[in-house]
Amino acid sequence: xxxxxxxxxxxxxxxxxxxxxxxxxxxxxxxxxxxxxxxxxxxxxxxxxxxxxxxxxxxxxxxxxxxxxxxxxxxxxxxxxxxxxxxxxxxxxxxxxxxxxxxxxxxxxxxxxxxxxxxxxxxxxxxxxxxxxxxxxxxxxxxxxxxxxxxxxxxxx
Numbered sequence: 001x002x003x004x005x006x007x008x009x010x011x012x013x014x015x016x017x018x019x020x021x022x023x024x025x026x027x028x029x030x031x032x033x034x035x036x037x038x039x040x041x042x043x044x045x046x047x048x049x050x051x052x053x054x055x056x057x058x059x060x061x062x063x064x065x066x067x068x069x070x071x072x073x074x075x076x077x078x079x080x081x082x083x084x085x086x087x088x089x090x091x092x093x094x095x096x097x098x099x100x101x102x103x104x105x106x107x108x109x110x111x112x113x114x115x116x117x118x119x120x121x122x123x124x125x126x127x128x129x130x131x132x133x134x135x136x137x138x139x140x141x142x143x144x145x146x147x148x149x150x151x152x153x154x155x156x157x
C-alpha cells in the first residue's frame with residue numbers, strides 16, 4: 001500500500017479573513033477556530049468532505065467524538081460555519097467544507113524520496129562545479145602555457 005501525505009496550505013493572511021476574525025471574536029472563539037481546523041484536517045483525504053456514519057445520534061455529536069471536543073462547541077462551530085458559507089450540507093450523511101478543496105495538497109512517500117534524491121544530486125553537482133572552478137589553479141595553467149609559447153618563439157629565432 002502506498003503511503004500518502006496530506007497537508008493544508010493556509011494563506012499567510014488566513015487569520016485576517018473576516019470570517020475567521022468573527023469566529024475568533026465570539027465567546028470561546030479560539031476553541032471554535034481549532035475545531036474548524038481539526039475538521040479541515042479530518043476532511044483532507046476526502047477533498048473536504050465529512051460523512052455522518054451513524055455512530056452517534058447526530059452529525060455534531062459524531063464530529064465531537066472524532067475530534068475529542070465538546071458537543072456544544074462543535075454545534076456552535078457548525079452553525080457558524082454554515083451561516084458563513086464555510087460548510088455546506090450535501091445530504092443527511094455528507095457535509096462539504098467549502099474552502100478545503102482549494103487549500104489541500106498531497107503526495108506519496110515515493111514522490112518525497114524522488115524530490116529529495118534530485119535535491120541531493122543537484123547539491124552534489126554544485127559542489128563538484130565549485131571544486132572544478134578553482135581560479136588559482138586555472139590561472140597558473142594559463143601562465144605556464146604563455147611561457148611555453150614564448151620559449152618556443154625564442155627558440156625559433
